[in-house]
Amino acid sequence: MHRSDDYLYDQIASQLMAQILAGAYKPGDHLPSENELATQHGVHRLTARQAVTALVEKGLVYRLQGRGAFVKEPKLDYAIK
Amino acid sequence: MHRSDDYLYDQIASQLMAQILAGAYKPGDHLPSENELATQHGVHRLTARQAVTALVEKGLVYRLQGRGAFVKEPKLDYAIK
Amino acid sequence: MHRSDDYLYDQIASQLMAQILAGAYKPGDHLPSENELATQHGVHRLTARQAVTALVEKGLVYRLQGRGAFVKEPKLDYAIK
Amino acid sequence: MHRSDDYLYDQIASQLMAQILAGAYKPGDHLPSENELATQHGVHRLTARQAVTALVEKGLVYRLQGRGAFVKEPKLDYAIK
DNA sequence: GTGGTCTAGACCACC
DNA sequence: GTGGTCTAGACCACT
Numbered sequence: 001m002h003r004s005d006d007y008l009y010d011q012i013a014s015q016l017m018a019q020i021l022a023g024a025y026k027p028g029d030h031l032p033s034e035n036e037l038a039t040q041h042g043v044h045r046l047t048a049r050q051a052v053t054a055l056v057e058k059g060l061v062y063r064l065q066g067r068g069a070f071v072k073e074p075k076l077d078y079a080i081k
Numbered sequence: 082m083h084r085s086d087d088y089l090y091d092q093i094a095s096q097l098m099a100q101i102l103a104g105a106y107k108p109g110d111h112l113p114s115e116n117e118l119a120t121q122h123g124v125h126r127l128t129a130r131q132a133v134t135a136l137v138e139k140g141l142v143y144r145l146q147g148r149g150a151f152v153k154e155p156k157l158d159y160a161i162k
Numbered sequence: 163m164h165r166s167d168d169y170l171y172d173q174i175a176s177q178l179m180a181q182i183l184a185g186a187y188k189p190g191d192h193l194p195s196e197n198e199l200a201t202q203h204g205v206h207r208l209t210a211r212q213a214v215t216a217l218v219e220k221g222l223v224y225r226l227q228g229r230g231a232f233v234k235e236p237k238l239d240y241a242i243k
Numbered sequence: 244m245h246r247s248d249d250y251l252y253d254q255i256a257s258q259l260m261a262q263i264l265a266g267a268y269k270p271g272d273h274l275p276s277e278n279e280l281a282t283q284h285g286v287h288r289l290t291a292r293q294a295v296t297a298l299v300e301k302g303l304v305y306r307l308q309g310r311g312a313f314v315k316e317p318k319l320d321y322a323i324k
Numbered sequence: 325g326t327g328g329t330c331t332a333g334a335c336c337a338c339c
Numbered sequence: 340g341t342g343g344t345c346t347a348g349a350c351c352a353c354t
């Protein structure tokens with residue numbers, strides 16, 4: 001098990017999650033693309049991608065092929081985590 | 082959506098799954114390492130890793146850091162899928 | 163049916179083909195990537211991609227996933243076309 | 244406290260350090276990978292890794308994730324050690 | 325022009 | 340010696 005934020009992708013994921021929870025990205029909003037995230041954070045696209053994947057696994061966002069990643073409609077459960 | 086086996090990792094995953102269901106790898110058994118799978122199939126380790134990840138997501142195997150990947154004890158649900 | 167060079171991708175393909183036949187790219191050589199071709203010709207990457215695809219279909223080059231496109235060893239048949 | 248060169252990794256580190264100070268590896272140069280060092284010296288990769296870590300701690304080299312280890316620009320301080 | 329897959333090869337964390 | 344992360348950069352599938 002690893003502590004959160006030990007890794008680059010965790011840091012990026014945490015930051016995005018904070019922005020989502022703060023309402024900077026609202027349900028249905030388009031997240032920055034993997035390329036944008038990579039450029040913004042100075043990492044490779046795959047690392048940015050891992051961050052988005054982490055949020056998908058947390059149930060905060062979903063991806064559409066060829067479209068991008070979007071904020072999910074909150075379900076009661078992710079305020080609890 | 083993509084058809085199964087369109088991709089290399091799907092092919093490897095399908096083959097491993099078949100072997101697990103056929104009993105070639107039994108619950109608790111150690112799967113070949115990512116490096117072995119990569120060598121056997123002539124792919125990069127990451128592609129082999131994606132195959133194992135697919136099986137993890139299907140609930141057929143689990144991973145232990147520094148140890149390897151192992152066949153799960155079957156639960157009633159994966160005969161159904 | 164369309165006349166050759168009606169389309170941008172045909173022009174790019176023709177140019178690449180000329181370079182290959184002239185020996186600027188030799189068998190086994192790595193062609194410029196789709197991104198490079200797109201930038202060089204000021205076109206969308208998809209257009210550059212179509213050019214390379216045309217050469218693949220002509221049998222002049224082959225692609226390797228994650229590697230790029232390479233000039234084929236000439237076989238008797240492509241002098242005929 | 245241990246005497247230098249009591250351990251394999253110290254011997255490898257000393258050797259690398261000598262090569263750096265002799266200019267065989269110059270500032271910015273890429274050191275051999277951990278795997279190469281392990282093979283060259285017939286040791287386990289972890290041992291090779293410890294050697295590089297020792298040089299990092301001495302301030303002679305730095306590591307970049309996914310890239311390798313590189314010789315540092317000399318700063319006044321490592322003549323002192 | 326996005327996300328999806330793949331190659332190549334490195335270091336990191338753990339057993 | 341395994342899986343985990345990361346870089347670099349390519350092609351693939353889809354909108």
